Amino acid sequence: MQDTEMQPALAALLDQHRAGLRLVIGNKNYSSWSMRPWVLMKAFGIPFEEIRILLNQPDTTNRIAEYSAAGRVPVLLAGEITVWDSLAICEYLAEQFSILNLWPEDVAARATARSICAEMHSGFSSLRFDMPMNIRADLFGKGRTIGSQADIGRISEIWEDCLALYGAHEFLFGPFSIADAYFAPVVMRFRTYGVSLAPALQAYVDRVIAHPAVAMWVREALMETEFMPGHDNRHDD
Structure with a gap:
């Protein structure tokens, strides 16, 4: 798809997801797994709401459990869909935003x-x-x-x-x-x-x-x- 053709399609795709993606992460200083999808989404302009949960706190386990039974961050919430592993999140985003070529084209x-x-x-x-x-x-x-x-x-x-x-x-x-x-x-x-x-x-x-x-x-x-x-x-x- 040529760039001139991609722009309207991309704008429509981003608008479709603008209010629907939430990313649950840990502390930015320490959470390497959280960094991966966060950086990816920012790099490609994929809109999302950030939900930050401090790690190693008395309420950490309960707070994460509100979003995922796996008990770990990151977690991507996409409407009714929950994706709770960093690589799975990246693969999901690559599928949903295939027009952006998150993976190499070759x-x-x-x-x-x-x-x-x-x-x-x-x-x-x-x-x-x-x-x-x-x-x-x-x-x-x-x-x-x-x-x-x-x-x-x-x-x-x-x-x-x-x-x-x-x-x-x-x-x-x-x-x-x-x-x-x-x-x-x-x-x-x-x-x-x-x-x-x-x-x-x-x-x-x-x-x-x-x-x-x-x-x-x-x-x-x-x-x-x-x-x-x-x-x-x-x-x-």
Whole structure:
């Protein structure tokens, strides 16, 4: 579809969903899973109402249960439909807003993008545990374990391959996509913990941080005042 033909269709699609999407998230400073669909929706101009629930509070479990029996954030509420997993949310949005090409258009690129998001979704447990997302913190050199170093190496390999094959020196598959939103919390971790990267990968990190949707999330994370001891005290000397 040509751009001139897409504009009315896109406007109608966005208007259709303007009052119907609500995204339940946790603290922006800590909730890496919440960051993924939030950044994606902001990046593509998909309108939604944000419902923010503070994590690790006495009422957290009950508040999340109002929206999902799974007991975790994020949760997307789309009318009568509830989607309660970050990757499922991204897939739902890709289906509903197919005109926006949230996944890469090329078949091979799209298959690779789905594969690396699935790997991110189910793997890298050492990185998650040893380097929890904490955007406000400066933990340079912390969290280095055999497991986290192996995870950093694998992520670097993924980024190098995608940028070389599809990225055209921009994002992982050229234009910003679900894949970049999915790795945005990793970018935040690498910045917080001062992970040293090859110049091309550091340039990618810088581009992600500079993306308006990511920058907005970071600004709002920096404005938060809540602290989660499990994250903030993990690397105390």
